[in-house]
Amino acid sequence: MTGALRQVYWLLWKDLLLEVRRRDNLLSMFFFGLSLLFLFSFAFEITSDNVAGMAPGLLWLAFMFSGTLALGQLFQGDRENDCLDALLLAPMDRGAYYLAKVLFNFSLMALLEIFILPLFGILFRLDFWHLLPDVLLYTLLGTLGFCVVGVLFAAVTLRARARALLLPVLLFPLMIPVILGTVRTLQIILGAGAAPDLVPWFRLLVGFDLIFITAGFLLLEWVLDG
Amino acid sequence: MRFPPEPAILIAARRIFPIRNMVLSVRMDKVSKVYGLLWALREVRLEIAAGEWVALLGPNGAGKTTLLRLLAALSYPTSGAIELFGRRLPYGNSPLRGMIGFLAAGGHLYDNLTVSENLRFFVSLYRGDVTAEERQDVLGEVGLHEKTGEYVSTLSLGMRCRLAIAKWRLVNPRVLLVDEPYGALDPSGVEMLDRFLESLCAGGGIVVLASHDVPRVLQRCSRAVILNRGRIVFDEPRRDPWDSFHAAFDALLSSHDMDGTR
Amino acid sequence: MARRILGTLALILIVTGLYWGLVEAPPDARQGETQRIMYLHIPSILVAYLSFFIVFVGSCLYLWKGERRDDNLAHSAAEIGVLFTALTIVEGSIWGKPTWGVWWTWDARLTLTAILLLIFTGYLLLRSLIEDQRRAAVSGAILGIIGFLDIPLIHMSVYWWRTLHQPPSILRPDKAPWDNIDPAMLWPLGINFVAFLLLFFYLLSLRIHLGEVEEQARRDRLHDTA
Numbered sequence: 091m092t093g094a095l096r097q098v099y100w101l102l103w104k105d106l107l108l109e110v111r112r113r114d115n116l117l118s119m120f121f122f123g124l125s126l127l128f129l130f131s132f133a134f135e136i137t138s139d140n141v142a143g144m145a146p147g148l149l150w151l152a153f154m155f156s157g158t159l160a161l162g163q164l165f166q167g168d169r170e171n172d173c174l175d176a177l178l179l180a181p182m183d184r185g186a187y188y189l190a191k192v193l194f195n196f197s198l199m200a201l202l203e204i205f206i207l208p209l210f211g212i213l214f215r216l217d218f219w220h221l222l223p224d225v226l227l228y229t230l231l232g233t234l235g236f237c238v239v240g241v242l243f244a245a246v247t248l249r250a251r252a253r254a255l256l257l258p259v260l261l262f263p264l265m266i267p268v269i270l271g272t273v274r275t276l277q278i279i280l281g282a283g284a285a286p287d288l289v290p291w292f293r294l295l296v297g298f299d300l301i302f303i304t305a306g307f308l309l310l311e312w313v314l315d316g
Numbered sequence: 317m318r319f320p321p322e323p324a325i326l327i328a329a330r331r332i333f334p335i336r337n338m339v340l341s342v343r344m345d346k347v348s349k350v351y352g353l354l355w356a357l358r359e360v361r362l363e364i365a366a367g368e369w370v371a372l373l374g375p376n377g378a379g380k381t382t383l384l385r386l387l388a389a390l391s392y393p394t395s396g397a398i399e400l401f402g403r404r405l406p407y408g409n410s411p412l413r414g415m416i417g418f419l420a421a422g423g424h425l426y427d428n429l430t431v432s433e434n435l436r437f438f439v440s441l442y443r444g445d446v447t448a449e450e451r452q453d454v455l456g457e458v459g460l461h462e463k464t465g466e467y468v469s470t471l472s473l474g475m476r477c478r479l480a481i482a483k484w485r486l487v488n489p490r491v492l493l494v495d496e497p498y499g500a501l502d503p504s505g506v507e508m509l510d511r512f513l514e515s516l517c518a519g520g521g522i523v524v525l526a527s528h529d530v531p532r533v534l535q536r537c538s539r540a541v542i543l544n545r546g547r548i549v550f551d552e553p554r555r556d557p558w559d560s561f562h563a564a565f566d567a568l569l570s571s572h573d574m575d576g577t578r
Numbered sequence: 579m580a581r582r583i584l585g586t587l588a589l590i591l592i593v594t595g596l597y598w599g600l601v602e603a604p605p606d607a608r609q610g611e612t613q614r615i616m617y618l619h620i621p622s623i624l625v626a627y628l629s630f631f632i633v634f635v636g637s638c639l640y641l642w643k644g645e646r647r648d649d650n651l652a653h654s655a656a657e658i659g660v661l662f663t664a665l666t667i668v669e670g671s672i673w674g675k676p677t678w679g680v681w682w683t684w685d686a687r688l689t690l691t692a693i694l695l696l697i698f699t700g701y702l703l704l705r706s707l708i709e710d711q712r713r714a715a716v717s718g719a720i721l722g723i724i725g726f727l728d729i730p731l732i733h734m735s736v737y738w739w740r741t742l743h744q745p746p747s748i749l750r751p752d753k754a755p756w757d758n759i760d761p762a763m764l765w766p767l768g769i770n771f772v773a774f775l776l777l778f779f780y781l782l783s784l785r786i787h788l789g790e791v792e793e794q795a796r797r798d799r800l801h802d803t804a
Binding site: 239242243246247249250251252253256259260263264266267270271274287290291294297298301302305309312313 | 641697700703704707708709710713716720721723724725727728731732734735736738739
C-alpha cells in the first residue's frame with residue numbers, strides 16, 4: 091500500500107507540475123466560469139430578494155460545466171507522445187492512478203470555486219461572507235462526488251467517438267444526488283430551507299463520495315487496460 | 317516488487333551449452349489479434365528462450381507493432397495464450413509488469429517535463445526514488461549530462477531515444493521490446509544501444525527488436541523472425557552465412573510492394 | 579421451440595390479463611376508469627427494474643469472467659429495459675393527463691423513471707460510439723454497474739426533493755400486498771405481471787439469440803478474409 095501511495099504522490103506531482111507549467115486547464119476553466127456568471131445575469135432576473143434561493147443552483151451549474159470541461163482534458167496530457175502506454179506498461183497501481191486523477195481534478199475545481207464564490211457574492215450582492223466556510227465545505231463535498239464519478243467516465247469515454255458530447259450525457263444523470271444534495275444544503279445554509287434537513291443531505295453526499303470512490307478505485311483497471 | 321534475477325548457475329550453464337529453448341521464457345500459442353474485420357496477427361506461435369535477441373522484420377502492416385504491444389501486455393489477444401516465464405502475461409494491475417520494458421524511439425516522454433524530471437517520474441513507478449547521482453550517472457552514460465535541466469520538447473528525436481535508453485537502464489527489465497530505434501539515433505547512439513541490449517541478453521534477458529534496418533539488425537541479433545500479413549513466414553536462429561534468411565527476405569520483397577521498407 | 583412456447587404463453591396471458599383488467603375488473607372507487615392503466619403500468623415498471631438488475635448482474639459477471647455471453651446478456655437486457663421504461667413513462671403520462679390535468683409533472687417517481695431512461699439510453703449510446711468490441715463491452719459494464727449503484731441514491735435524493743405521487747399501493751411494508759387491494763383487481767394485476775415477465779423473457783431470449791447470430795456472422799466474415 092505504501093508503494094501505491096508513493097505512486098499517487100508521483101502521479102499527482104507530475105500532473106500538478108504540468109499544470110503549473112502550461113496553465114491551460116485552470117485558465118480556460120476560470121474564464122469559462124466567469125463568462126457563465128455574466129450569462130446568468132443576462133438570462134435571469136437576479137435581485138437581492140431571490141438571490142439566496144437561486145445562487146446554489148447557478149453556482150453549481152457553473153462548477154459542473156467547468157468541471158466537465160476539465161474532465162474532458164484530464165487524460166490529454168497523458169495521451170500526448172503515448173505516455174499513457176508508458177504508464178500502463180509500468181507496474182503502476184491502477185487505483186493509484188485513479189486517486190491521483192481524482193485529486194488533480196478536485197484541486198482544479200476547488201481552485202476555481204475559491205475564485206468564483208467570492209466573485210459571485212460581489213457580482214450579485216449575495217451577503218454570505220460569514221457563511222463562507224459552510225458553503226465551501228458542502229461545495230467541496232459535492233465537488234469530490236463529481237470528481238470520483240467524473241474521472242471514471244472521462245476514462246470510459248476516452249476512446250469513444252464524439253466523446254466531448256458523450257461525457258456530459260452520461261455524467262449528468264448520474265450526478266443528480268450530488269446536484270440535489272449540494273443545491274439543497276446550500277439553500278438551507280443561505281436561509282432558504284429548514285435547518286434539520288441538513289443532516290440527511292450531508293449523509294447522502296458523504297455516502298455518494300464513499301461509494302463511488304471505492305467503485306472507481308476498483309473499476310478503473312478494466313477501463314484503461316487492453 | 318522487482319523480479320528476482322535469474323540464478324547465476326543457469327546463466328553460466330547457458331554460456332557453456334548454448335542450446336536453444338533451454339529456458340523457455342516467452343511463449344505465444346496460436347495468438348491472434350483482430351481489429352474490426354482485419355487480422356493483425358493470425359495464429360502466431362513463437363517461443364523465445366532467455367538470452368535471445370530476436371529481430372522482428374517485415375513490411376509495414378505485417379503486425380510487428382501489434383506483436384510487440386501484445387508482448388508488452390498493452391493489448392489483449394483476440395484469441396490464444398501468451399506466457400512469460402511460465403506465468404500468464406501480467407495484464408492490468410500486476411507488480412510483475414516491471415519485468416517488461418518497451419523502448420519506443422520518440423514516444424513515452426512528457427514534453428513539458430525536463431529530462432531529469434521525466435527520468436525521475438518514470439523510474440519512480442518501478443522502484444523507490446532514484447538518487448540524484450544515479451540519475452546523473454546514467455544520463456552521463458547515454459550522453460545527456462548537459463541536458464538534464466532541459467525540457468524534453470527541446471530535444472531531438474535521437475536525444476529522446478537516448479533518454480528512453482537511460483530510463484530502461486535504471487529499470488533493468490527482463491524483457492525489452494524495442495520498436496524501430498535505429499532511425500533516430502546517430503552512430504554512437506546506435507553503438508550504445510546495441511551494447512546495452514547485448515548486456516541485457518548476456519544477463520539472461522530477452523530482446524525483441526522490430527526494425528526495417530535489415531543490415532544493422534542482422535549484425536547483432538541471435539535469431540530472425542519475419543512477419544508478413546500477420547503470420548510468421550520465417551523463424552531461424554542466426555548462422556553465417558545466412559542464405560536461408562536472404563532467400564526468404566528476397567522472396568518477401570518480390571512478392572510485396574515494399575514501400576518504405578528499404 | 580422453447581422460445582416459441584414462451585412467446586405463445588405470454589401472448590395468451592396478456593390477452594387474458596388485459597380482458598380481465600379492462601373489462602371484467604370493477605372500476606376504481608376514486609379514480610374510475612383511468613385507474614385501469616395500472617394493469618399495464620405496474621407490470622411494465624417492475625419488468626424495467628428487473629432488466630436493469632440483469633444489466634448489473636451481466637456487467638459484473640463480464641468484468642469478472644470476461645465472457646462475451648455475459649456482455650450479450652447485459653446489452654440485451656438494457657435494450658429491453660429501455661423499451662419498458664419508455665413504455666412506463668408513456669403510460670404514466672396518459673394516466674396523468676386525466677388524473678392530474680397535465681402530461682408531465684416533476685413528481686418524484688416520474689422523475690426517477692425519466693432519469694433511469696436517461697442513464698440506460700446513455701448506456702446504449704456509449705456502446706454504439708465505441709468501435710472496439712471488447713472496449714465497448716467493458717465501458718458498458720462500468721456504466722451498468724455505476725448506474726445500478728446510483729439508483730438507490732438518486733431515488734433517495736429525488737424523493738427528498740419532492741413527493742407528490744400517491745404512495746405505492748402494492749408493495750407496502752406494513753401490509754401484505756393482497757390486503758391493500760380488492761382481490762377483483764389483484765387477480766388481473768397478477769396475471770398481467772406474469773404475462774409481462776414471460777414477455778420479457780421471450781424478448782430477452784430473442785435478443786440474446788440475435789446477439790449470438792451477429793457474433794457468429796462477424797466471425798464467419800472474418801474467417802473469409804484471407
